[in-house]
Amino acid sequence: MHNFIRLLKLCRPHYKAMLLGTFLATITVLANVGLLAISGWFLASMAAAGIAGTQMNYFTPAGTIRFLAIVRTASRYGERLVTHNATFLMLSEIRVSVFSTLSKLNNVDLAMSRSADLVNRLQNDVDALDKFYLNVLLPMLVALLSVPIIMLFMSAYNADVALICFTGIVLIGVVLPAFLSAKLNKNSHKETQLSAQLRSELSDTLSGLRELSIYQAREQQIAKCDDLSEQYNQQLFIRHKALANTDGLSLLVVQLAMIASIVTIAPLVYSNAMVNVELAMLSLFVLASFESVLLLPNAFIELPNVLKAAERLFTLEDKAVNANTQYDAAINNNLALQNPSLTLKNISYCYDKHPALNDVSFELKPQQKVAIVGRSGSGKTTLVNLLTGLWPLQQGNITLSEQGNCVDLHLLSNDNRARLINILAQQHHIFDGTLKENLCYAAPNATKAQMLDALAHAQLSPWFTELKSGLDTRLGTGGRNVSQGQSRRIAIAQALLQNPAILVLDEPTEGLDNQSKQSVMHAIMQVMSNASVLTITHDPALLEHMDNIIWLEDGRVIAQGTHQQLLSDPAYTSLTIRF
Numbered sequence: 001m002h003n004f005i006r007l008l009k010l011c012r013p014h015y016k017a018m019l020l021g022t023f024l025a026t027i028t029v030l031a032n033v034g035l036l037a038i039s040g041w042f043l044a045s046m047a048a049a050g051i052a053g054t055q056m057n058y059f060t061p062a063g064t065i066r067f068l069a070i071v072r073t074a075s076r077y078g079e080r081l082v083t084h085n086a087t088f089l090m091l092s093e094i095r096v097s098v099f100s101t102l103s104k105l106n107n108v109d110l111a112m113s114r115s116a117d118l119v120n121r122l123q124n125d126v127d128a129l130d131k132f133y134l135n136v137l138l139p140m141l142v143a144l145l146s147v148p149i150i151m152l153f154m155s156a157y158n159a160d161v162a163l164i165c166f167t168g169i170v171l172i173g174v175v176l177p178a179f180l181s182a183k184l185n186k187n188s189h190k191e192t193q194l195s196a197q198l199r200s201e202l203s204d205t206l207s208g209l210r211e212l213s214i215y216q217a218r219e220q221q222i223a224k225c226d227d228l229s230e231q232y233n234q235q236l237f238i239r240h241k242a243l244a245n246t247d248g249l250s251l252l253v254v255q256l257a258m259i260a261s262i263v264t265i266a267p268l269v270y271s272n273a274m275v276n277v278e279l280a281m282l283s284l285f286v287l288a289s290f291e292s293v294l295l296l297p298n299a300f301i302e303l304p305n306v307l308k309a310a311e312r313l314f315t316l317e318d319k320a321v322n323a324n325t326q327y328d329a330a331i332n333n334n335l336a337l338q339n340p341s342l343t344l345k346n347i348s349y350c351y352d353k354h355p356a357l358n359d360v361s362f363e364l365k366p367q368q369k370v371a372i373v374g375r376s377g378s379g380k381t382t383l384v385n386l387l388t389g390l391w392p393l394q395q396g397n398i399t400l401s402e403q404g405n406c407v408d409l410h411l412l413s414n415d416n417r418a419r420l421i422n423i424l425a426q427q428h429h430i431f432d433g434t435l436k437e438n439l440c441y442a443a444p445n446a447t448k449a450q451m452l453d454a455l456a457h458a459q460l461s462p463w464f465t466e467l468k469s470g471l472d473t474r475l476g477t478g479g480r481n482v483s484q485g486q487s488r489r490i491a492i493a494q495a496l497l498q499n500p501a502i503l504v505l506d507e508p509t510e511g512l513d514n515q516s517k518q519s520v521m522h523a524i525m526q527v528m529s530n531a532s533v534l535t536i537t538h539d540p541a542l543l544e545h546m547d548n549i550i551w552l553e554d555g556r557v558i559a560q561g562t563h564q565q566l567l568s569d570p571a572y573t574s575l576t577i578r579f
Helices: 002-010 012-052 059-106 105-113 115-128 132-155 159-207 211-215 218-270 277-292 298-331 382-389 415-419 435-442 448-457 461-465 484-498 516-529 570-575
Strands: 342-349 354-364 368-375 396-403 405-408 421-424 502-506 533-534 546-555 555-559
Touching: 002 012, 002 059, 002 298, 012 059, 012 132, 059 132, 105 533, 115 132, 115 159, 115 298, 132 218, 132 277, 132 298, 132 396, 159 218, 159 277, 211 218, 218 277, 218 298, 342 382, 342 546, 354 382, 354 396, 354 546, 354 555, 368 382, 368 415, 382 502, 382 533, 415 421, 415 516, 421 435, 435 448, 435 484, 448 461, 448 484, 484 516
Parallel strands: 368 533, 368 546, 421 502, 502 533
Antiparallel strands: 342 354, 342 396, 396 405, 546 555
């Protein structure tokens, strides 16, 4: 019920259009009921008049029928136009809201979620909500408005027939939907879950198709996807079967109600207590009145799926709200941090009970250069991911401090964290846009002169001067139009534009040839001149510029010192050899 109310709040910006659509849909239903009832009376009256050889007023009922037909057609067209437009407007706002929510999530929530699942929430769950107004809310509102009006007119002719009709409407519009909703509630959760799993597996399969081919594991992965698809189709079959059974039961109730109405009216006609032509009119009146609730069973079948999709989306929204609440509580007094010290104290981290870091402590002072070295698996990457907020902090604390002002790193919002800390990773993503657009991601308000200066300091001037389109040069999907070294230097230009207080470098020269490495090294030296730097590297050329080197083994700090001081240890010397 809570999620249903939250969905209603999403409709608030377009409530006028939705209410207009409800009004037009109600007019359509009432016009159709009146058309069928009056048509039945008119045909029966014409037959009776012909048999009796009498005359009757032809024009008034014929005009009324034509009027109701025009009203039904016009209102149906208007209802389709208004309700679908309102639905599209609501969906556009929901998509923007969900994307905004994802952008507000902290790094931990994003890193610990499967990207395919997040895409599934953006696409599949949002698309499921397009049924909320048209298939769920609209039939409920139309039933609430039209049923009392229909019952009022029907009871004016015969209370017993009205009671029979009302009983049938309650069975179709309340009892059957409530039963189906309770029965399919568990199924809807499983259907939504399987849909998300299937999309995630298909995404992983397509992304890892090369590796699957190399290791001859395609058939195994495809079989896994087929199994999930079969389970998902089974859940769809259950829902569609329930919908088909509901249609059959609804039709049965309608026919029984119509027969019961005829049985009730026939003695009255026989005893002349009711005009014989009213038998046809009331019978068709009863038949047409069920149009007001025939869509309710389908609405209650769709409702659990819509609510489960909404629950997944609202879960993300609640995470973002809780994160922002935490940030607001700690950030207002810490916006003055400009060039802080970074302190790690007693940091420990485990993967499924396997320790990656064990009681690691050190300090990165303002404008100090610190390198982290160690063999693969010693905990370097884990430490960087904790510093950049990509993984949750399990034990210990990381703080930023300046002039007595101190704040826990995990309480910083994404915006404030990015203002203070930037990471230059081995694999830097280049967006499918222009060079200017990629630079603007780091500094949206950067001027052209600032961009050109950053490119120059990043050793990109020779390459840039050869570009015919200059800053408007498109870099291609994933940066396919630039080399690896150029991509790395574009990342450095972004870091220069952002000018962070602390820069984290993850193997910045890894995989580059000697010429590219020298260019990147010069660019890094430019960045390092104005920032505190924490780098993971085994490159002696970089280590020589470090003020302090932290040597990690098996998640522990086994030594600290300058590069020259640590060279006396043969193990350290072999560690820094490039392979």
